[in-house]
Amino acid sequence: MKTTAKKDIRSHCAVNYGVEIFGDRWSLLIIRDIVFVGKKTYGQFLKSEEGIATNVLASRLAFLEEQGVLSKAPSPDDGRKDFYSLTEKGLDLIPIVLNIVLWSGKYDSQSYVRHSQEFFARLSQNPIEVSEEVRALVRSGGCLFPDGNG
């Protein structure tokens, strides 16, 4: 079932394919919320400080699920709620997200990542190793900053 009105892929250039799947203003922020602070539910994503609109969030979650980046399962505590998590395809976006963090930490003088200097230093020195660690952590249900600061 098609859940979005998104058009066909414009080209199969490998950069364009990525841009088509997650290159909008919101998808990477949803993935960030899962990786950095362990968000799982629609209500949690909705509270992100960038202020996503309810209909946009619903449409992005459906699209990312349709594209095999997110999977959805009823919460074990409350079957009326859904928990979203990253699939293997979604977990493989972690190196991209962390490379964006490196770039922004270097060029945005107000970047929050400067508050997490130890993490940023380790990431700068060993991006591949740290990406693999973070992937394993998130895959097992964890996140980088469980206390919500990142």
Place this chain on the structure above:
Amino acid sequence: MKTTAKKDIRSHCAVNYGVEIFGDRWSLLIIRDIVFVGKKTYGQFLKSEEGIATNVLASRLAFLEEQGVLSKAPSPDDGRKDFYSLTEKGLDLIPIVLNIVLWSGKYDSQSYVRHSQEFFARLSQNPIEVSEEVRALVRSGGCLFPDGNG
């Protein structure tokens, strides 16, 4: 001078900052065109197969220049034309672009990058080393696929 109507940065989360600068449907494709096939002019970017609209291209080029990702200089051959190139800040986006290529090559069965198997294999094995090579190549005015296939 503000050349776009873009709003202020929504947050200084390091993922969001990157998304604000290049996370639209076009900026990474402009950067791709420079890195992969050595495009330099407005007219060349306009011909990309994804079909960017003239006003969108003009606005993205101005925004990326304003953000210090691209710089613009008159063509040495024809002073009425401008040549766009990546600044140091723009060159530092190359690892992100190449990580997107890796991800798409893995998950898009129709990805063109599968035509460049040697490059894709080298990139998979040594992403950091290959990113640095490509950065040096583009910085010196070259590109990955000068014959236009990539």
